Amino acid sequence: MRTPPVNTSPAPTLTRPTPTRGAQLTQLDALESEAIHIIREVVAEFERPVLLFSGGKDSVVVLHLAAKAFWPGKVPFPLLHVDTGHNFPEVLAFRDETVARLGLRLKVARVQDYIDDGRLAERADGTRNPLQTLPLLDAIAAGRHDAVFGGARRDEDKARAKERILSLRDEFGQWDPRNQRPELWNLYNGRHTVGQHVRAFPISNWTELNVWRYIEREGIALPPLYYAHEREVYRRDGMWRAVGAVSAPLAGETVTTRTVRYRTVGDMSCTGAVDSDAASVAAVVREIAVSTITERGATRADDRISEAAMEDRKKDGYF
Amino acid sequence: MRQTLSDSTLFRFATAGSVDDGKSTLVGRLLHDSKAILADQLDTVTRTSTERGFGGAAGGIDFALLTDGLRAEREQGITIDVAYRYFATDTRSFILADCPGHVQYTRNMVTGATTADAVIMLIDARKGVLEQTRRHLSVVKLLRVPHIVIAVNKIDLQDYDEAAFAAVAAAVRRVTGELGLDAVHIIPVSALVGDNVVDRSPNTPWYDGPSLLELLETLPAVDAVATAVESFRLPVQLVLRPQGAVAVAPTDADAYRDYRAYAGQVASGTVRVGDTVTVAPGGGSTVVTGIDFAGASLDQAVAPQSVALRLRDDLDIARGAVIGTAGTMPQLVKELDADLFWLDPRPLRPGARVLVKFGTHTVQAIVGSISGRLNLDTLDLEEAQSLEINDIGQVTIRLAAALPAETYAANRRAGAFLVIQPQDGATLAAGIVTAAGPES
Numbered sequence: 001m002r003t004p005p006v007n008t009s010p011a012p013t014l015t016r017p018t019p020t021r022g023a024q025l026t027q028l029d030a031l032e033s034e035a036i037h038i039i040r041e042v043v044a045e046f047e048r049p050v051l052l053f054s055g056g057k058d059s060v061v062v063l064h065l066a067a068k069a070f071w072p073g074k075v076p077f078p079l080l081h082v083d084t085g086h087n088f089p090e091v092l093a094f095r096d097e098t099v100a101r102l103g104l105r106l107k108v109a110r111v112q113d114y115i116d117d118g119r120l121a122e123r124a125d126g127t128r129n130p131l132q133t134l135p136l137l138d139a140i141a142a143g144r145h146d147a148v149f150g151g152a153r154r155d156e157d158k159a160r161a162k163e164r165i166l167s168l169r170d171e172f173g174q175w176d177p178r179n180q181r182p183e184l185w186n187l188y189n190g191r192h193t194v195g196q197h198v199r200a201f202p203i204s205n206w207t208e209l210n211v212w213r214y215i216e217r218e219g220i221a222l223p224p225l226y227y228a229h230e231r232e233v234y235r236r237d238g239m240w241r242a243v244g245a246v247s248a249p250l251a252g253e254t255v256t257t258r259t260v261r262y263r264t265v266g267d268m269s270c271t272g273a274v275d276s277d278a279a280s281v282a283a284v285v286r287e288i289a290v291s292t293i294t295e296r297g298a299t300r301a302d303d304r305i306s307e308a309a310m311e312d313r314k315k316d317g318y319f
Numbered sequence: 320m321r322q323t324l325s326d327s328t329l330f331r332f333a334t335a336g337s338v339d340d341g342k343s344t345l346v347g348r349l350l351h352d353s354k355a356i357l358a359d360q361l362d363t364v365t366r367t368s369t370e371r372g373f374g375g376a377a378g379g380i381d382f383a384l385l386t387d388g389l390r391a392e393r394e395q396g397i398t399i400d401v402a403y404r405y406f407a408t409d410t411r412s413f414i415l416a417d418c419p420g421h422v423q424y425t426r427n428m429v430t431g432a433t434t435a436d437a438v439i440m441l442i443d444a445r446k447g448v449l450e451q452t453r454r455h456l457s458v459v460k461l462l463r464v465p466h467i468v469i470a471v472n473k474i475d476l477q478d479y480d481e482a483a484f485a486a487v488a489a490a491v492r493r494v495t496g497e498l499g500l501d502a503v504h505i506i507p508v509s510a511l512v513g514d515n516v517v518d519r520s521p522n523t524p525w526y527d528g529p530s531l532l533e534l535l536e537t538l539p540a541v542d543a544v545a546t547a548v549e550s551f552r553l554p555v556q557l558v559l560r561p562q563g564a565v566a567v568a569p570t571d572a573d574a575y576r577d578y579r580a581y582a583g584q585v586a587s588g589t590v591r592v593g594d595t596v597t598v599a600p601g602g603g604s605t606v607v608t609g610i611d612f613a614g615a616s617l618d619q620a621v622a623p624q625s626v627a628l629r630l631r632d633d634l635d636i637a638r639g640a641v642i643g644t645a646g647t648m649p650q651l652v653k654e655l656d657a658d659l660f661w662l663d664p665r666p667l668r669p670g671a672r673v674l675v676k677f678g679t680h681t682v683q684a685i686v687g688s689i690s691g692r693l694n695l696d697t698l699d700l701e702e703a704q705s706l707e708i709n710d711i712g713q714v715t716i717r718l719a720a721a722l723p724a725e726t727y728a729a730n731r732r733a734g735a736f737l738v739i740q741p742q743d744g745a746t747l748a749a750g751i752v753t754a755a756g757p758e759s
Binding site for chain 2: 154
């Protein structure tokens, strides 16, 4: 009988004790392990996964988790960004640096292309977030992606609170909240038929504060506008809006320079800044821990449209 | 002593109860009184409550609006689907699965219970134990949820009467006694007013137990319980073998060219470097030479950590294999006795061809026979030719490939499985193994 060859894999150099309190993991370790388990399941069971990557903190955290899940190998799937054409330039720069540093592939689907050739029309309110759905679905179909990772969290919105970790979508990308697969134990069912795909949300169970504590613990880099900086802003809908090419003040809106930061980073036309002097991760964690307003309530004009704004967008194929 | 949040632990619990027991109100109260509801959310709910005339001229907040996330739910005043909620105290972060109480949505109760460290069951103090209370308790018993908390709600409407509470508590104890449930906690609460939800209430001086939140902060989580008694198991998710495609610095790339490790989440127990382990299927034994996690080397790992194991010998190990402590691994079997929680509108008939997913292994299977359907009121087995949605039945299952299946009583993770429709991929049932064998 042949003797099996000895495995000569080298040991990594770092050593650390298992971070447990008694027999139980700390909350960040438990959430991290759950997310990595989900990411590995999707990669094992699907042919062509892709990660939606905007450069926003949640997608940055999912990418960081993916890198840990497959260490010492590379992240084994490409990234996809739906560019509204109204993105913050510093976020796009961060996105491109990150992709280059990790040696990954990035595909960009541009809302502007769709507006230019008439497949989409600019909305009267100028908000482009709802316009992302069509380019997203086209990019998923063109890339024949059967699984799409996203950084959505259940604590963000009442409709998202009902979302599964693996969420089955039909060829129209539609979410049917009344007919979702039951999700049992940690056994994820990724079976789907031709034309269907699955949205996978590894950080479903994380809160905004969990995300920031994790960014602090892991030393994860973020676009600079998440931290306090001086910016020319004006007041609209109870939020500070940045002065920019696509977000100019109207007559009667006064521009001032304030120290602000962004709690969410999305389309410039509908994302607001908050007054903050939190210039470091630790300061942001302290700020979030005592915040009395939700991140979407504070910073997203599009979610203020109606109580069911997110539910309606999700049913149409949005995240 | 106040602990830092980063040291705090995670605790998952589910709520269950019949319609109108005030479950959504309790959840809203728990979130509100633990300061998890932020100002803008409260504004929205207060405005909507007033618009709908909640609480009459005096006004008030309809806490149910906080958790009913879908338009249809708000319109009909019911909860359709499991909603997940998050809140934290100084010592713990909580994940709450708010499960609907309607009979037709019992499948959501099963969903919530499979991941729960505890289930909070609401009982209306005026109505006492109902048929559905028994059913939900039976589900909780079968799924081995570690802790059961009975919240006897609307105690304010009984004028905080000790005798009224004692009568309900006695009825609960009779049912839980029949079911063989231990670790049952019974608390008098008023979700509407807030008695004994977060703080102990002066309105119930005759009750000397903890408030609901105090209890939730101190109950041990299922992984902490299971780690102590269950053997180590790691279902292999994938083999990490980067070859050329390494993410480490180019100077280290050569060192990882022959790297091979088995990635997975520890399902139960503890594994240490130097442990002798057995792999199933295959049956080969080897020694754990390293436990890696993203560049860190661990001396041990416990459930539910996601890690990668390096082994001394190159055994034939692929996705679907299970690595476990040598001497504790079960025999491979091709036949099972199982309880199925049937979740699909299409009924199960004997001879059905299905897929079953155990851990990371999905195999074809045939449901051989239906031994019977569980009567949830009497817990007797009744004869049945088929299983309908929301039925719990005993069946025999034949597997196309031999698996290291264990009973759910011995190991929660290794004894649990999904039943999947092969054509459309629907999740048909949650299954738990009641007997495995004979050896194949």
